[in-house]
Amino acid sequence: MLQYIIRRLLQLIPVLLGMTFIVFLIIRAIPGDPALVILGQQATEEAVAALRASLGLDEPWYVQYFQYLGNLFTGDLGESIRTRTPVNEEIWPYLATTFELSFFAILIAVIIGVNAGIISAWFQNSWFDYTAMILALVGVSMPIFWLGLMMQYQFSLQWDWLPTSGREDVRDPVTAITNLYLLDTLIQGRFDQFWTVLKHLIMPGIALATIPMAIIARMTRSSMLEVMKSDYIRTARAKGEKMFWVVYKHSLKNAVIPVLTVIGLQTGLLLGGAILTETIFSLPGIGRYIYEGISSRDYPVIQSGILVVAFIFVMINLIVDILYSIIDPRIRYN
């Protein structure tokens, strides 16, 4: 097991290096001179040249790349041009917003998706099965930014059930400790605030959960159907075990692998979808952070933001792969 994990970690090194190189290239390829962006259009040529020299921009590209890599190793992600704050200091609240949103979305997707899949398989060809699978088909085709807007219209503007946007009630802001507001409000015992934060999360969470939920429901259904035909399930049934227990205890365990795969694969989609969801619901997440970085040509922010997200994505995939081999030791990748 340890050997497998070590091998997987070693395999990651070229991918991570490649990622840093691609991000480095992308930033260099974006038109416009960072020095000019920092100093503004009115800057004198000497000032621009001086700043270029101090930023190391007049060095050959490979020197710049290795400097950049060296900085990364010491945890230096650069300084935002717009806010003049080190990126590694200001990035956490944004990341926390996205974490909270993604985690909430995955939770909804797994709870509803897995159960819908199980019930569909259990009552195959029933009206529930048909309805759930049609909804799942529609779900995978959903433009989540549109779903978000439609939910805002119905649940906030028409019915006034849920807040339209944001993370918290601006008149009663949450005191940030970890920046994961659900956790922060619980730590402080502010259950009223916890409820408010939760209400703010419901619509963006559902919008973001839609596609993974639909895929999880379809995958769970098909793997459950396969498992439920197997001999040991028939034995369990023959021994007189209640169908409910057979389904949830015996079958589900074997349907975990495909579901795990989907969760692993969907993380990328989720992180990407977070950009759209955050735009619609005005959430200050990492997607907004990068997007605003692009709008204001804030190179260090774009560079580090993209790299951090890609790094998280790679790590989650690694964790999913390791979980596979723990749950089902037959799976070991070369």
Next chain:
Amino acid sequence: MGEPAKIQEPPAPVQPQEETISPWKEGWRKFRKNKIALVGTSIVLFFVLMAIFAPWIAPQGINEQDLPNRLQPPSSEFWFGTDDFGRDIFSRVVYGARISLTVGFLAVVGSAAVGSLLGILAGYYGRWVDTIISRLFDIMLAFPSILLAIAVVSILGPSLRNALIAIAIINIPNFGRLIRSRVLSVKEEEYIMAAKAIGMSDARILFSHVLPNSMTPIIVQGSLAVATAILEAAALGFLGLGAQVPQPEWGAMLAASRALLVQAPWTLFFPGLAIMLAVLGFNLMGDGLRDALDPKMKT
């Protein structure tokens, strides 16, 4: 001495009892039976026809402003209502099909062409060619796709054409990986060995044997990828990084009407519905094609 041996007449060629069915015909037979796939294909056809005949279907031009009739709700005169410039939303949605289908189709053709080429090279030549190409795919897949698309558009500048290029680029590794694994198995087939034995050139083996035998997964993946590409183009349009106003691209229409959510929700409802239906059509058709042509692809 015995009589000279009679020359035996060659036996009459055995007539096949049944007509052999080609895999394509077999696939078509299965596809026709799949009702959901047929629904998907009908939706796709509907949008294709809408795109082709847009000038005849749309009652008004895409940028024809009718200010006295601004923000009209859906009615018998304006089926999908009008926007804040008095433009007919139905006409714009109909013309939008042209943009979305073109972007979806061209982006997929682009990524399938480049991806297949790289996949074939990696799979056929192996060794360092494979290592370099496969690692490149790994690295590209390590970025969430929409993020990579945003990064590409930020280099090229926001426009519909650049969004198309970005979508084509981010989908290359999906095709590349698929074809690579297909080539790896096709390469071991006897007819490839035979082709090598008679001295056929690598290029000819690749393009007249390996590629045609890897076609089914390309077609299946292609039809599903059109769905994703349409969605990605709409997402980029929505973020202001794809089609620009006043182009009637569905995603850009949503972005332009966002402020009208309270006042005129129909300006947002119909373009979004069009995106969803078009994507649904390609997804259903792609699922059906996969089940009919390449059931092994199903995970």
